[in-house]
Amino acid sequence: MALTEERVNVLQFLNNLFWLNMKKLRGSFFWRLILVAINFGMFYAALSGYENRILLLFFGITSLSNVLMMYIRTGAKVDSTSLLRSMGASRTFVLVDNLIEIMLEFLIAAVIAIALLPFFKTAHWLFRMAGWEFLAILVFSPIFSSVLLARIERQHRKI
């Protein structure tokens, strides 16, 4: 049998991943609520006109919290990721799935903050912070997912 190269429809792939994550949203609502609160807190501070030094500190703390929560949450997905892999999910699927899952809360928080933009003065800080957060998720989520995948593969080699 020659290997048949599967023609993956990217739009369908993303559509299905979005469907999956909307369903998962219901289950991990608590975690997502905390992340939305942390991110919204950051945006709120950004928009409240504090000094740059305090804003930087606040930004550092929230960024670290986000990355830490991302690490804990990704690490806790051993069973579901193992299930997806056993059903034939590729490594790319797992990376993109986790990225979309994490990105959803961030986007929800960003949308809320942008909706409140007219009430605050230092809007440029909002965009600066949102940009850095976006980059942090884009960089760290795939790293943490790769660590998770390596852990699952290591488990398969052990007894």
Place this chain on the structure above:
Amino acid sequence: MDIRLINVNKDYRSIDDQFLRSLEGVNIDINYQNYVSFVGPSGSGKSTLLNIITGVLRPTSGDVYWGKTSLSKASDVDVSSIRRSKFGIVFQDARFINEMTVEENILLPLVITSTDIRQKKKYYQTLLERMNIVKLRNRFPEELSGGEKKKVAIVRALINNPEILVADEPTSNLDETSAREVFNIFSNLNRLGLTIVIATHDERFGAYCNETYWMSHGKIDKFTSRSSS
């Protein structure tokens, strides 16, 4: 698709870094549309064997062929691609994503294969009706009995129209009636042309299959075939 295992060995590394041989010198041929079982006590290597057949695990030495494709030469992308299009897997512990309903869990393989879920709704409905589990669709996995979980796991394994259905201990934690019902389902699916591969510790269910490999200590001890007996 035929499956062939040639002199497969599988070693695990224990926590104290010792190597434990789980499979030793396994040679198997599984022909297309056959109904094959691996029967043996717990710890005889059945689950490891199924994981190697489905490409979830790679053998330490030896090779596995899916048709003409050698797994030792195939990339992870190719193995994953074939696994999701050709295999339906019923896991021993009927694993589910608990925050998703029965319906969503069943549709999960379609998400992985990037299939349009709406196109498969009719087929999905037919499967639920055949298995008599229509009423379970909106429940969550923890609300199901052992037998119901197995049926849901079978429907999930079938949703992608696989060529081969692989089931690990499909009757574990089931009462006699439910266990027989599960094996009758497998027999019917085999009559419809599906290749069935199961691992079970229950010798009675070997009788349902065309070919049975008897296992102990990671080796095939005996092979019985309905046609030759």
